[in-house]
Amino acid sequence: MWIWYKVLYALIVVIGGLAYGLLLGGISRKITARLQGRRGPSVFQNYIDLIKLIRKRTAISHGVMFFLAPMFRLLGGIGVLLLVPIIANNTALSNFSFGGDLIVVLYFMVFGCLGMALGAADSGHPHSALAPTRGLAQMAGYELPFLLSVIGLAIAHNTVSLSNLVAAQQGGILHWNLFQYPFLSIAGLIAMLGMYMAYPFSVVMAPQEIAVGPPTEYSSTFLSFMFTGRSIFGVGKYVLFMDLFLGGATNLVEAFVKTFVLFLFVVFISNVFPRYRTEQAVRFFWTYPLVIGLIDFIRIFIK
Amino acid sequence: MKDNKYFLDDKPDKISYSEVWQKFFNWARAKSLWVVAYGTGCGSIEIPPMVTSRFDAERFGVSTVGTPRQADVLIISGYLAVKTLKRVIRVYEQMQSPKYVVGLGACTVNGGMYYDSYNTVNLVELYIPIDVYVAGCMPRPEAILAGFAQLMKKIKEGRADGWKHYLDNFEQYRKNQEKIIKNWKIPNYNW
Numbered sequence: 001m002w003i004w005y006k007v008l009y010a011l012i013v014v015i016g017g018l019a020y021g022l023l024l025g026g027i028s029r030k031i032t033a034r035l036q037g038r039r040g041p042s043v044f045q046n047y048i049d050l051i052k053l054i055r056k057r058t059a060i061s062h063g064v065m066f067f068l069a070p071m072f073r074l075l076g077g078i079g080v081l082l083l084v085p086i087i088a089n090n091t092a093l094s095n096f097s098f099g100g101d102l103i104v105v106l107y108f109m110v111f112g113c114l115g116m117a118l119g120a121a122d123s124g125h126p127h128s129a130l131a132p133t134r135g136l137a138q139m140a141g142y143e144l145p146f147l148l149s150v151i152g153l154a155i156a157h158n159t160v161s162l163s164n165l166v167a168a169q170q171g172g173i174l175h176w177n178l179f180q181y182p183f184l185s186i187a188g189l190i191a192m193l194g195m196y197m198a199y200p201f202s203v204v205m206a207p208q209e210i211a212v213g214p215p216t217e218y219s220s221t222f223l224s225f226m227f228t229g230r231s232i233f234g235v236g237k238y239v240l241f242m243d244l245f246l247g248g249a250t251n252l253v254e255a256f257v258k259t260f261v262l263f264l265f266v267v268f269i270s271n272v273f274p275r276y277r278t279e280q281a282v283r284f285f286w287t288y289p290l291v292i293g294l295i296d297f298i299r300i301f302i303k
Numbered sequence: 304m305k306d307n308k309y310f311l312d313d314k315p316d317k318i319s320y321s322e323v324w325q326k327f328f329n330w331a332r333a334k335s336l337w338v339v340a341y342g343t344g345c346g347s348i349e350i351p352p353m354v355t356s357r358f359d360a361e362r363f364g365v366s367t368v369g370t371p372r373q374a375d376v377l378i379i380s381g382y383l384a385v386k387t388l389k390r391v392i393r394v395y396e397q398m399q400s401p402k403y404v405v406g407l408g409a410c411t412v413n414g415g416m417y418y419d420s421y422n423t424v425n426l427v428e429l430y431i432p433i434d435v436y437v438a439g440c441m442p443r444p445e446a447i448l449a450g451f452a453q454l455m456k457k458i459k460e461g462r463a464d465g466w467k468h469y470l471d472n473f474e475q476y477r478k479n480q481e482k483i484i485k486n487w488k489i490p491n492y493n494w
Contacts, residue, residue, distance in 0.1 A: 029361075033361060033362075036355075037356045038355075038359040038361065039359055039362045040359070041362055042364075045335070048334045049335045049364075051331040052331040052332050056375075056399050056400070057400040057401070058399065060399075211369035212368060212370055216370045216372065217372055219373050219399045223373060
């Protein structure tokens with residue numbers, strides 16, 4: 001019987017994550033518009049876009065991987081969201097977190113990008129074939145500081161379970177990893193900017209440069225699946241970073257506030273920077289965040 | 304799938320739902336119009352002010368995309384040369400239904416000031432279906448926004464069915480197109 005409760009909770013989390021992710025996207029568009037001195041679209045614009053996309057016609061075929069890639073993207077997003085505990089040790093909202101969930105989350109985060117790369121390369125459009133090469137190079141860039149900070153935290157707290165990591169950060173704001181291990185957190189948060197393809201690191205989608213990047217050939221229902229996957233994946237990553245650095249959450253309001261603060265961090269940085277080229281981005285990731293992260297990494301070993 | 308795997312030659316089916324759903328989807332379509340960023344003539348200079356800070360078309364849900372696959376609206380911005388018409392047809396056929404076309408300026412209505420040129424298409428409607436005309440030479444961004452408001456009204460009422468007309472009279476349209484484009488080397492249809 002309990003398995004059906006699990007399925008029900010998972011459905012609620014995925015649908016709630018989608019609604020929240022689309023709303024965040026709308027708010028992001030609104031903030032961008034206000035910073036540019038425009039009125040901007042309604043914050044619910046992304047819901048309307050999604051409804052429209054679902055019911056557009058699709059008659060493009062580029063082979064099997066072309067059809068599978070949006071599914072991979074969606075699956076990667078749902079996988080991340082369902083593995084990270086939104087509220088640790090809560091029956092409904094701790095999701096499918098278990099002893100070694102951190103390792104599986106790291107795998108799932110790459111899964112969607114790789115599926116997307118295969119699909120984009122299969123779609124036969126030069127722009128969408130060019131984008132994955134940039135994306136995978138940039139991924140090699142930000143994965144290094146991100147893994148450094150995650151492994152550093154795992155060694156420091158002697159655990160690979162996100163629930164245990166959250167439990168280790170309880171007891172006041174100064175127990176958060178953001179203040180306990182500030183340099184690891186800086187490395188992780190800069191890597192987060194790369195993951196969201198926020199503006200200094202936006203060379204993958206690169207609007208106005210290579211059309212719209214990987215999904216150039218994707219339309220209608222395919223695009224709606226990608227849109228869904230990206231929204232869910234985005235929320236999943238915010239929750240993951242909340243668990244890693246901001247001490248997790250003990251109730252839903254706290255979770256909303258903390259993920260929203262992380263979201264604002266990404267959006268405001270994204271709106272004031274121009275775009276790095278691929279090799280500039282990789283060089284940036286492999287120098288500043290990596291060296292900053294190493295300070296804490298060494299401190300953990302000496303302790 | 305035919306010998307060329309990148310093009311489907313079959314014609315698409317028409318979409319039909321119950322009336323309530325149709326109204327709901329029409330509302331969503333009207334509220335979210337993605338314009339393919341493709342300028343054909345001098346009128347395309349009026350598009351950047353329309354989408355940027357001064358006139359801000361995004362507040363109506365009108366935004367630009369870089370690829371015809373994801374676009375809903377094609378703007379014929381100004382006069383069409385025979386050479387451009389071929390590209391316009393290819394872009395239009397790559398867009399996914401339901402799709403709409405907005406004709407900007409006097410040139411799309413009757414050739415405008417270039418009506419007696421050897422190279423200008425005078426009646427664009429013979430070659431692709433146009434849902435909304437915006438008259439003027441050139442129309443200001445306000446006029447284009449008014450044209451978009453007209454298009455939204457048509458879509459909501461379910462009257463913006465130029466793409467259905469194109470499907471129904473495909474042979475006739477193709478005949479007209481082949482009459483003025485001499486070296487016809489594109490696939491029969493790239494849906």
